[in-house]
Amino acid sequence: MDESERTILDATYRALCEHGYAELTMQRIADESDLSKATIHYHYDSKERLFDRFLDYLYERYTGRLDDLSGETARDRLDALLTMQLADEAADPGIDFQTAMLEVRAQAPYDEAIQETLSTFDEALVSRLRETIADGVEAGEFDEHVDPDLAADLLTTAIxxxxxxxxxxxxxxxxxxxxxxxxxxxxxxxxxxxxxxx
Amino acid sequence: MDESERTILDATYRALCEHGYAELTMQRIADESDLSKATIHYHYDSKERLFDRFLDYLYERYTGRLDDLSGETARDRLDALLTMQLADEAADPGIDFQTAMLEVRAQAPYDEAIQETLSTFDEALVSRLRETIADGVEAGEFDEHVDPDLAADLLTTAIxxxxxxxxxxxxxxxxxxxxxxxxxxxxxxxxxxxxxxx
Structure with a gap:
């Protein structure tokens, strides 16, 4: 990713938190960066294309954070995951970002590209949970009767x-x-x- | 509720399922009924006012359905509630309605009246779950270590x-x-x- 692309994507993040998804425009993204609207258009010919790229960028960051979760035991890693998703106010995106992301989720049924990317986020979370829970069962930390598939589904749905x-x-x-x-x-x-x- | 009010609210339901929340207009609501747009305006001077009334109407229907849930034991009643929320395709609103409602949820942070009504839906579900679980613990059907507050919260969040x-x-x-x-x-x-x- 070159520097101006990164600048644009970071500006998109800020504009999204500030204005929400419905009110996101190329001009508002430009306003959050030191680039002109024309420069942004040079990189992305439409808001839709920029936003699809932005979701991919979020996905990379999200899976990066999932991969970075550490812990000696499965139980520690599961706790770190729940903390990242539900408690770590410092690292976790704030409510403005989550507000915008709920708008994006509500938009998904009308936009196949968005729905597809959101599905990869969902699947990344489910598989990380499933893996961690299965590890814990195998190591004897978690009860042997726990079904990693169903427990991962319940936790994903709860998150x-x-x-x-x-x-x-x-x-x-x-x-x-x-x-x-x-x-x-x-x-x-x-x-x-x-x-x-x- | 008089007959034309009911006609309008039922037409709102159909228009919402058909077009989604963002594209809901007085004209589209009129198109779903045999009333004119002028007649609808006579009853509700703005789409916002009509929609607030519509959410109250949904709330009455929702709590009515919660009250109608029957079952001899707490376990039966809890199962009936999960079925109503997650499995009863016949009685449960279909995906078009849930798609529209996700749009409405995403709109809530920007609209205090909507957020307030959605909170009453949320609270109705939590308290019904809490009550049913507490009944089950008291009757010895559910484990005595179950905390009805936390279990109700987890199930509401999962729903x-x-x-x-x-x-x-x-x-x-x-x-x-x-x-x-x-x-x-x-x-x-x-x-x-x-x-x-x-």
């Missing part, structure tokens, strides 16, 4: 629902975090897990 | 997330239903529940 409720009805994110974390600690983690991993 | 994923990434609703139902059957229901309730 997406937490973001929707946060934006639509101002439901506190830390409350959703507590509910998801309690599910993991109470039902996935084996009662004698600390002995197993010690 | 909202299921609707978001269904619309945004075409995640199958029956998969979310299976994940939520497995959570209830595996973790909330006491292992010896059938003996208790028999």
């Amino acid at each position: 997406k629902g937490a973001h929707t409720r946060r934006v639509a009805v101002r439901h506190p994110l830390d409350r959703s975090y507590e509910a998801a974390r309690t599910y993991v600690e109470t039902y996935l983690v084996r009662e004698d897990a600390s002995e197993v991993t010690a | 909202k997330g299921a609707h978001t994923r269904r619309v945004a990434v075409r995640h199958p609703l029956d998969r979310s239903y299976e994940a939520a139902r497995t959570y209830v059957e595996t973790y909330l229901v006491r292992e010896d529940a059938s003996e208790v309730t028999a």
Whole structure:
């Protein structure tokens, strides 16, 4: 990615947080950068094309963050993932970004390219959860009866629902975090897990 | 509610499913009824006012459906609620309506009246879940360690997330239903529940 592309994509991020998806324009993106609208048009001939590229860029950042999650045990890695998605206010995008992303999700049924990219985000989260939970079951940290597929699906759905409720009805994110974390600690983690991993 | 009000609200429902929230107009609502646009304007002086009334109407229908859920045991009533929200294709609104409602949710941060009404929907679902789970714990059907507040929050979040994923990434609703139902059957229901309730 060259420097002006990065400048444009970072400006898109700021313009999206500031104005929302419905009000996002090339001019507003230009206003958030030191580039002219003409320069942005030189790189992307339409807002749609720029936005598709922007979603790819978000996807790269998102999977990068998923890959960076560390932890010695599966339980630690799962907790880091829930923290990243539901609790880490510093690292996590703020509510303005999530507000814009809910608009983008609502737009998905009308825009195949958006829907396709959002599906890759969804699948990246599901597979990371599934993998982590399966690792934990295999290592004896999580209960052997846990079905990694179903547990990953429930947690993905809970994470997406937490973001929707946060934006639509101002439901506190830390409350959703507590509910998801309690599910993991109470039902996935084996009662004698600390002995197993010690 | 008089007859023309009902006609208008039912036409709003159809127009919303057909065109989505962004493209909803008084003309399109009129087109779905046998009333003129002028008659609709006589009842509601703006689309915003009509839509606020429409959301109240949906709320009455929604709480009516929640109140109608029956079942001898708490476990039955909880299952009926999950079925209504996640599985009952016949009774449940179809994907067109849920697509429109995701647009409405995305609009909520920009419209206080919408956000307020959506919050009452959210609260109605949470309290019904909380009540049903607390009944089940009290009756010995559900495990005594279940926290009705946290379990109700997790299920509400999972239901909202299921609707978001269904619309945004075409995640199958029956998969979310299976994940939520497995959570209830595996973790909330006491292992010896059938003996208790028999």
